[in-house]
Amino acid sequence: MVDDRQAAAPRDRAPGGLLTSEGLLIFFPAAPATNRHQFLSRSLNRPANIMTPISFASSAEPRHHPDCCMAISQPLLHNLANILPRGPAISVLSIGSGTGLLESLLLQMLEDSYDICGVEVSPAVNKYLPEQNMFFVGGTWDLCPQAGKSHVWIFTYPREPKLIVKYLELHDHASLSKIIWLGPKMDWQDYEGVFASSRFSLTVLEDCGAATYEMVVVAEPQVNGP
Ligand SMILES: C[S@@+](CC[C@H](N)C(=O)[O-])C[C@H]1O[C@@H](n2cnc3c(N)ncnc32)[C@H](O)[C@@H]1O
Numbered sequence: 001m002v003d004d005r006q007a008a009a010p011r012d013r014a015p016g017g018l019l020t021s022e023g024l025l026i027f028f029p030a031a032p033a034t035n036r037h038q039f040l041s042r043s044l045n046r047p048a049n050i051m052t053p054i055s056f057a058s059s060a061e062p063r064h065h066p067d068c069c070m071a072i073s074q075p076l077l078h079n080l081a082n083i084l085p086r087g088p089a090i091s092v093l094s095i096g097s098g099t100g101l102l103e104s105l106l107l108q109m110l111e112d113s114y115d116i117c118g119v120e121v122s123p124a125v126n127k128y129l130p131e132q133n134m135f136f137v138g139g140t141w142d143l144c145p146q147a148g149k150s151h152v153w154i155f156t157y158p159r160e161p162k163l164i165v166k167y168l169e170l171h172d173h174a175s176l177s178k179i180i181w182l183g184p185k186m187d188w189q190d191y192e193g194v195f196a197s198s199r200f201s202l203t204v205l206e207d208c209g210a211a212t213y214e215m216v217v218v219a220e221p222q223v224n225g226p
Contacts, residue, residue, distance in 0.1 A: 054105070054108075056072040056073075056101075056105065057072070057074060057077055057105045057108070057109070058074050059072070059073050059074055060073065060074060060075070061073055062076060062209060062210060062211040062214075064211075065101060067098070067099040067101040067127060067128070068098065068099065068101040068102050068156075069098070069156065069157035069183075070102060070156050070157060070182050070183070070210070070211075070214060071210065071211035071214060072101070072102060072105065073209040073210075074209065075207075075208065075209025076208060076209030076210055076216075077105055077106060077109055077209070078109070078209070079205060079208040079209055079216070080106055080180065080208075080216070081106060081109050081110055083178065083180070083205070083218055084110070084114065084152060084178070085151055085152065085177050085178065087113070087151070088113055089113055089115070090113060090114050090115070090151050090152070091115045091117070091146075091149060091150040091151050091152070092106075092114060092115065092116045092117070092150060092151065092152040092153075092154060093117050093118075093119060093135075093144070093146055093147055093150035093152070093153050093154070094116065094117070094118045094119065094153075094154040094155075094156065095119045095144065095147065095153055095154065095155055095158070095163070095167065096119065096120065096155060096156065096157075096158050096159070096163075097118025097119060097120055097126070097129065097134075097156075098118075098120070098125055098126075098156070098157075099125060099126060099127040099128055100118045100126050100127060100128040100129030100133075100134070101127070101128045102156060102182075103116050103117075103118050103128070103129055103133075103154075104128035104129050107129075107133070115133070116129075116133065117129070117133045117134065117135060117146065117150075118133060118134050118135070119134075119135045119136070119137060119144040119146070119147075120134065120135075120136055120137075121136065121137055121138075121139060121140060121142075122136070123136055140159070140160070140163075143163075143166055143167060143170060143171060145171070147167055147171040148170075148171040148173055149173075149175075150176065151175055151176060151177055151178070152176075152177065152178045152179070152180065153167065153176065153178075153179045153180070154179075154180045154182070155179070155180070155181050155182070155183075156182040156183065157182065157183045157184070157187075158181075158183070158191075161190050161191050161193075161194050164179075164181075164191065164194045165194050168194070168195075168198050172198070172199070177220065177221065178218055178219065178220055179195075179200060179218070179219040180216065180217070180218055180219075181216070181217040181218075181219070182210070182214065182215075182216050182217075183214065183215070184213055184214055184215075185213055185214065185215045186213075188215060188217065191217075195219050198219070199221050199222060200219035200220060200221060200222065201219070201220060201221075201222045201223075202217055202218070202219050203217065203218045203220070204216070204217050205217070205218060
């Protein structure tokens with residue numbers, strides 16, 4: 001049987017770049033990396049003056065990369081890595097992973113005991129996550145059953161609060177220990193209520209390396225919760 005995350009996997013892709021007045025600022029990989037080591041070595045082989053995606057992982061200040069809605073910084077990546085649960089095999093699912101840039105940078109920081117996968121509607125949008133780390137759904141209304149086995153869900157700049165509601169209704173499970181929401185502060189009011197009747201309590205991550213207009217919220221099971 002064909003694994004559904006490989007069935008519609010992206011193949012070769014033309015390299016892309018962003019030309020600015022100062023020269024080539026950003027360069028995208030020519031093809032999706034097949035593992036984290038390939039991704040890293042591609043990035044390290046570039047000339048020093050080119051800002052590769054990996055350079056964003058070492059930036060002290062949040063910087064906006066065109067392949068990710070959330071501004072990326074080293075402190076943000078470290079804080080995200082630090083709040084992940086510890087264990088021998090931690091499964092993290094980023095729902096609506098887009099290009100997978102943030103997820104692939106996290107993947108490279110973490111030990112092999114972490115499996116970070118993305119979910120997207122179309123295989124065409126993924127650029128950075130290895131194909132074996134991708135799942136695809138039939139449309140924006142659709143849910144990925146892998147959520148029912150993942151320890152952590154990540155939603156970065158989700159478009160629709162109802163999607164989280166549906167995931168909580170259908171795929172919440174005892175081993176789900178964190179839901180991480182990343183997005184613009186002005187959007188959070190639309191999402192806070194999503195968790196109101198859930199078994200999760202919310203913590204806003206302060207000084208987490210996000211841009212001033214963005215925030216990270218962590219939902220964890222309430223200690224004495226339902
Ligand atoms: C605003 S983009 C954010 C992408 C990425 N997380 C980022 O921060 O750059 C929202 C993404 O969610 C995806 N999406 C929408 N509905 C989805 C669903 N039901 N399952 C998985 N992805 C979905 C869209 O295709 C889109 O790529």
